[in-house]
Amino acid sequence: MIESxxxxxxxxxxxxxxxxxxxxxxxxxxxxxxxxxxxTNVPAPARARxxxxxxxxxxxxxxxxxxxxxxxxGKPLDEAxxxxxxxxxxxxxxxxxxxxxxxxxxxxxxGRSLLMHRRRPHGVAGLITPWNFPAAIxxxxxxxxxxxxxxxxxxxxxxxxxxxxRLAGCAAPHLPEGLLQxxxxxxxxxxxxxxxxxxxxxxxxxxxxxxxxxAATEQGVPVQAEMGGQNxxxxxxxxxxxxxxxxxxxxxxxxxxxxxxxxxxxxVVGDPAxxxxxxxxxxxxxxxxxxxxxxxxSGPVITAEARSVVLGAVQEARSRGGRVLxxxxxxxxxxxxxxxxVDGLDPGDRLAQEEVFGPLCVVxxxxxxxxxxxxxxxxxxxxxxxxxxxDLDRALELMGRVDTGMVKVNAPTSGVDFYAPFGGEKxxxxxxxxxxxxxxxxxxxxQTITLAPSGRGDRPPSAGGTSPRG
Ligand code: UN1
Numbered sequence: 026m027i028e029s030x031x032x033x034x035x036x037x038x039x040x041x042x043x044x045x046x047x048x049x050x051x052x053x054x055x056x057x058x059x060x061x062x063x064x065t066n067v068p069a070p071a072r073a074r075x076x077x078x079x080x081x082x083x084x085x086x087x088x089x090x091x092x093x094x095x096x097x098x099g100k101p102l103d104e105a106x107x108x109x110x111x112x113x114x115x116x117x118x119x120x121x122x123x124x125x126x127x128x129x130x131x132x133x134x135x136g137r138s139l140l141m142h143r144r145r146p147h148g149v150a151g152l153i154t155p156w157n158f159p160a161a162i163x164x165x166x167x168x169x170x171x172x173x174x175x176x177x178x179x180x181x182x183x184x185x186x187x188x189x190x191r192l193a194g195c196a197a198p199h200l201p202e203g204l205l206q207x208x209x210x211x212x213x214x215x216x217x218x219x220x221x222x223x224x225x226x227x228x229x230x231x232x233x234x235x236x237x238x239x240a241a242t243e244q245g246v247p248v249q250a251e252m253g254g255q256n257x258x259x260x261x262x263x264x265x266x267x268x269x270x271x272x273x274x275x276x277x278x279x280x281x282x283x284x285x286x287x288x289x290x291x292x293v294v295g296d297p298a299x300x301x302x303x304x305x306x307x308x309x310x311x312x313x314x315x316x317x318x319x320x321x322x323s324g325p326v327i328t329a330e331a332r333s334v335v336l337g338a339v340q341e342a343r344s345r346g347g348r349v350l351x352x353x354x355x356x357x358x359x360x361x362x363x364x365x366x367v368d369g370l371d372p373g374d375r376l377a378q379e380e381v382f383g384p385l386c387v388v389x390x391x392x393x394x395x396x397x398x399x400x401x402x403x404x405x406x407x408x409x410x411x412x413x414x415x416d417l418d419r420a421l422e423l424m425g426r427v428d429t430g431m432v433k434v435n436a437p438t439s440g441v442d443f444y445a446p447f448g449g450e451k452x453x454x455x456x457x458x459x460x461x462x463x464x465x466x467x468x469x470x471x472q473t474i475t476l477a478p479s480g481r482g483d484r485p486p487s488a489g490g491t492s493p494r495g
Contacts, residue, residue: 027183027210032099032325033315033359039097040187042209049208050217053178056203057149061176064204065146069123076120076172078199083160084113086195090160090188092317097187098156099325099359100280101316112160112192115443116168122465123172138477144469146174147247151222153215153237155229156327157283159185163192165443166226167205169464176204178222180215182229184327220244224468226459227251228285231452238455249456249467251448253380254285254408256438257401259423261394262295264413264435270303276411276437277386278311278364281323283331285453286409286439290377290387292397297390301350301368304388308351308364315358325360326383332360335383338376342367342387345374352384372400380406394423402428407450409438430454 027044031037043049064072083090090112091105100108128143150170154162159181167177181189186209193207208214212233219225225241225248227234234250241248258273260266276288293300316324326332332355339353347370352363368388370377377387391397401410409431414420420434430449431441441447446458457467 027186029097029184029186031096031359032327033317033361035329035359037096039093040190042186042190044210045208045214045217046210047217047220050178050214051221053206053208054149054151054218054221057176057178057206060201060203061146061148061174064171064176064201065174067174067201069127072172072174073120073123075199076116076123076168079168079196080113080116080120082195082199083109083116083164083192086191087113090191090195093191094159094188095316098159098185098327099316100157101321101324102319103322104280105316108158108161111443112164115161115164118444119168119172119464122169122462125462125465127469133475135477138475140473140475142471142473144173144465145472146469148175148223149221150175150177150468151218151225152177152179153218153225153227153229154179154181154185154189156182156185157280157285159188160192161443162228163189165460165464166228170224170226170468171200171205173465173468175224175468176206178206178208178218180208180210180218183209183211216240222246224248226467234455247456247467247470249448249454249459251285251454251459252452253382253406254287254438254449254453255289255378255380255404255406256286256409256411256429257290257292258288258411258413258438259292259391259394259397259401260294260300261397261412261414261416261419263415263419264300265415266300266303267307269413269435270300270307272411272413272435272437273304273386274307274311274364275322276439278308278323278384279439281326281362282364282384282386283326283382284439285380286441288386288411288438289380290372290389290400292389292391292400294391294394294397297368297388301388305350305366308366308386311364313356313361313363323361323364323384325358326362327360329360331383332362335362335365335381335385338381338383338385339365339367342370342376345370345376347374347376347387350388372403378404394419398423398426402426405452408453409433409449411436411438430458
């Protein structure tokens with residue numbers, strides 16, 4: 026069995042569920058494959074209505090689901106509510122996207138045949154999702170998979186098991202039986218799923234994502250993996266420093282920094298003192314504590330081990346000559362760590378290179394904008410960069426030089442728009458982008474079709490038949 030506990034009240038067991046083995050996963054995939062065969066032939070407008078139904082059910086349960094999200098993964102209430110709003114919008118968006126054109130026609134070589142392509146579903150989508158966006162990520166993978174005519178089997182992170190089961194419970198009355206299933210368990214359950222699915226989408230760590238990508242490739246099935254980030258916010262001297270500090274503080278520390286899109290490095294061009302001072306003040310002003318209190322923007326990290334990792338990183342920073350400018354200590358409730366700012370480290374230090382996945386941000390000075398870009402790019406990750414400046418010409422120029430999949434100007438690194446492509450470069454992502462129209466391409470394959478006349482009724486072209494309208 027696995028159990029999922031509340032990070033703010035670790036004695037609160039939110040749910041226990043079976044740690045499913047290969048046979049159970051195989052049974053789920055078999056049922057899903059059966060369901061997919063019928064679903065593929067359900068007309069797209071009817072599929073759209075079903076997904077609309079799922080959206081409505083999730084919307085009706087949104088208050089309960091955001092409370093469950095707070096309890097199970099410690100997401101601050103306001104963010105949990107916003108995630109539920111986004112989740113409903115994701116289902117609605119993909120319900121409609123299922124009605125988009127599913128192919129195109131091309132001029133044929135003989136002028137009489139029809140040459141076209143259309144998109145077809147893969148079959149069973151195996152979806153492996155993290156605990157940090159326990160409604161949005163399972164939804165932005167399963168909704169497009171279903172909209173395109175696939176079935177979906179979801180393997181959530183054990184820490185978000187209750188959320189996944191509850192989401193699937195909302196969806197169930199609106200979908201054919203077996204079309205969307207949850208398999209619970211640890212990594213082994215996910216591995217079994219990857220071995221059986223027809224298309225695989227993963228979000229999680231680099232190590233796990235690469236293993237998933239290798240296994241899927243071995244199976245010959247398409248795969249996408251969204252992995253870590255080590256995201257920089259570049260602050261130019263002409264930025265509104267107060268405003269930039271508030272945005273960076275939120276992007277670094279919101280939900281205890283547990284987002285692949287969180288800001289982990291503030292790269293300050295020129296004299297770092299004025300911005301650093303503003304950032305320390307902004308971070309210290311953040312309300313921290315019980316995530317069920319709507320005012321709080323940061324609470325516990327997910328587990329005791331996660332807290333040890335963050336506190337270990339603080340120690341490491343000190344031992345490398347870093348200064349802890351804010352936070353650096355455990356707090357209440359549960360596994361809370363105070364939002365932590367560090368400076369005095371080299372850009373090459375491990376803490377400025379790797380993902381801590383906690384409320385920790387390193388401040389790094391840069392001599393000029395060129396130096397800032399090379400610091401920002403100088404990590405193995407490539408998810409998102411933000412640039413703070415009031416000089417939009419400068420912003421345009423720098424945007425073209427950062428090597429991340431997403432770039433933002435005067436906006437937080439965190440936060441994504443579900444209708445635009447999402448993903449990173451370098452070690453952050455593998456395979457095609459997620460979300461927006463990109464999702465449809467991933468969850469379907471292209472069949473190119475030539476439809477030529479049979480030749481039986483061949484007649485010579487009729488006299489005068491020169492008008493294209495015949
Ligand atoms: C967001 O910033 O709103 O796992 C979403 C993650 C990312 C999603 C970030 N894949 O943190």
